[in-house]
Amino acid sequence: MALDDEVGALRRNPLFAKISPSKLKLLAFTSERIDYEEGQDLFHMGDPSDAAYAIIKGSADVLIDTPAGEIKVAQVGKNAFVGEMGIICDVPRTATIRACSHLETLKISKEQFLQLLTEFPEAAIELMRVLGDRLTNTTADLSQARKKIQELEA
């Protein structure tokens, strides 16, 4: 796949939607293309965070290690962006990402990504929105879970 296709894929990601095509091209040009086969890990929970991945093609499972074994918590697909939490907050990976089909990604290094955020406030705001959404969902899940626990305890 050529650079221009990657730019197209990036544009369809809400995070990058407002960034000019030429800047996206620069981002794609300076990033590394990595393809995965089904079952290969992009990264593993607990690994140091060094990059984020834009999924261009295929889908991947989000897995969490628990004492009871691995649990699949979500699935991400085309145009998704994964691994950004770790590099923004500078914490180890909070989940494992595993390809569940042939997967094509663009690996954006931590430095590049942070640079992008400082240069394009639009991207930063978009990112906040994405994270906010995620937090809302998580809070809803949490309150539901609490309710369940209370019911069980009662």
Added chain:
Amino acid sequence: MEPNLFKYVWKNTKRDQIWILIIVLLSMPTYFIALVVPKYIINGPVQGLGFEGADATATTFRIAFNVPTWISDAGELVLFSGFEFDRIGTLIILSSAFLLLVCINGYFKFYINLFKGKIGERTLRRLRFELIDRVLRFPSAHFQRVKAPEVASMIKDEVEPLGQFIGDTFVQPVFLGGQAATAMFFILTQSVWLGSIAAFIVIVQAILIPWLRRPLVGLAKIRQLHTRAFAGRIGEIVDGISEIHINDTTNYEKAELSTRLGDIYYIRFALYKKRHFLKFFNEFLSQITPFLFYLIGGYFAITGRLDIGQLVAVIAAYKELPGPVADLIRWDQSRLNVQIKYTSVIEQFATDNMIDPAAQKLTKGAVEPLTGKISVTNLSAIDDTGSKIIERASFEAPVTETIAVVGELNSGAEAICDVLAGIHSPATGQVTISSKSLQDMPESVIGRRIGYIGPRTYYSQASIKDSLLYSLKHASEPPETYKVFGDHDDSLVIREIRASATSELVATTDWVDYEGAGITDQADLTRRIFASTEIAGLADDIYDLGLRGTLDPVKNADCAEKILKARVVLREQLTQLPLSKLVEPFDPKKYNPQQTIAENLLFGTAVGNALATTNLATNPYLREILENTGLRNKLFDIGVKIAETVVELFADLPPGHPFFEQLSFMNAEELPDFSAALARVGTMKADQVNSADLFLFLKLPFSYIEPRHRLNLLDEDFQNQILAARSKFRDNLPEALADSIEFYDPETYNTASDIEANILFGYINYGIAEAPAAVRKAIQKVVSELNLREDIFNVGLNYNVGTGGKRLSIAQQQKLALARVLLKQPDIFIGNNPFASLDQQSRIASIEKLLGLASGKVENHKPFGLVLSVSELELAARFDRVLVFEDGVLVEQGPPDELKQKNGRFARLLEKA
């Protein structure tokens, strides 16, 4: 060592000095005759003296002595009646005699100088060897005070002038003194008065000059100390270069060195001033004499107390005097110089508590193993500053026991290990092993029966194999033949070695102590090397180094053949999934998209700079190929496209922006040049632009890789063109470039690439997750299938560890240290924090491994006693015995279970941990 240079030289070169003196004396008569013969030629045949009359003949070479008449009636004794010749004949014969004498004199001079040089160099060799021997016998504490470059500069540079002086030490003063005395004597016989004046001036010179020169001695010594310290500082800078960079102290260091250079300059300048004043003064004194001769001699002549002939003879004789006297003074000067150097060097090499030479005696064969007990009684040790690090420690344990030494930093736990290994000498008290005092134990026992690893092991520059075998190189036999510079007979080489009292052994013979280490033969040694590196965890590292190492396919034909076989086997696998997706093999008939355009063009590994990617655009041969194949225009277009993209993407980024790091085609500074060139070139084609622009753009495509840069620039047409150019390039390669490239050839070993690349013979695809690891695994598999592992391991063994082992990682260095101690199969293994630079997990694993080895649980390895400073206390509990140190005091000792029950220090420490 002998503090007086003269005595040292005399002691070691007595016979040679006497011999050379005799030769000098023997050379005197011919020298004298050669001076006289010209007079005879002029007076005799040339001026006709003694040839009165046309056919007159004269007698030459008549040898006769005047003797009293009771021996011979004629009043002379004729030994040889001489030859009769006419005038021309005499001229020819005398001239030939002169030529002969010149030759003889020349030969004498040649012989004398050569001989002097020989004894000088021989003594220098002896002296240096003695100094090195002393360094090897320094007590270990001494090394905390000396700097390596200072010692090196003393042995190498400071004694160097001695070599030139030693030959002259005795000959020169005798010879010159003799000459001067003769001249003096002649003057005295001619005129007592004038003789006395000359003698007086010479005596004044002899007294005054040395007196004036005394400050020079001091200065010369100061200069020597300063230059030595300077060498020491340079050594420190080299050793601590990274500290200098990380602390931004280059300017500080420069200032410091600059001051030192200044000091040296001023010292040298002061020396020059004094020296040249002396020279002036000396010359003045020498000129005073003729002045007095003219004045007083003239006065005597006028008043008639001296006839004119005598005056002329005296002045002529005096002319002979300054030469030898000046030479004598020069000799004295260098004597002084050399003596200072010698004493100041000797001082540095005379230290107390030198190791007894008997302890280092060459011992062949196995030494008795250490058995019985280690017993330490009332042991105290002090460090460099004199403070106590161990206080009155006593314990006793069988040598076969495993002993953990526990304690905080500087508690004495590390120090006791060093004392037991004989590295640190006890201040008071006794250490005995096998009822023999450790201090009286020769190094042949300590070095062979005790294995020791400290926190840091030093490696000399050598291969891994030699570094491993270092622990076994105890003794050897003299070699069958000596290999020395130039061609010399063995008997002469040995004679020379004996004359300078250096070692008759050479380092290139087999030094391995097979018997001592229980090794049967070479094959067993190879097995043992493999086993010990395997145990130490180094075998995999060596294998990896081997994979990345190169091979000479001529010398290792077998191995190269196996590698080629591996290539074929792997090639087969590369055609099938999953490997077919990961690797693009080299194929002479295919464009390899994973490689750069340059690599595809050359289809080989560039050797040296001529065909390096950055130089391709300007290489005349390649330019010609590009032009003939029409590739030039195409490459130019691609170059322009790349430049356009890059300029478009990067133009508004400020220089220094992190994105530039990802740009491989050019650097940020070149960007404006390219955008200006793009504006100039516009839509022009390659043949329309000037050559500067042409090269500018031609440079870019060479490093282009489609899957990596993804600009979609390579169509099939272009690839075919490249393939055509590839074969053209190879077929017509000029002789001059033959050594600049090693072509990829499926059938032959590529000497410019490493072993791994030779097996793979292709490129790993870009952008596929974990492809390198998967390919490596595949290579690994092929290697073990074809039994290539050992060959590659052997290539790895030849890897050079670099000075101080710097080409190995710290962890590898530590593994190497462990492997080489295991190789020697010691009776006792002593470790002072041996795994300090490993992470905790590997450290624990290593100690557990050692415990297993010590108990004899590991195959192919003899059990041994173990003394180890251990910081992991749970591990310490698994040893036979624990010694607990606190502030230098051995506070607790015994089997760990007992100590736990006793609820003492060890139990408390365990709890805390």
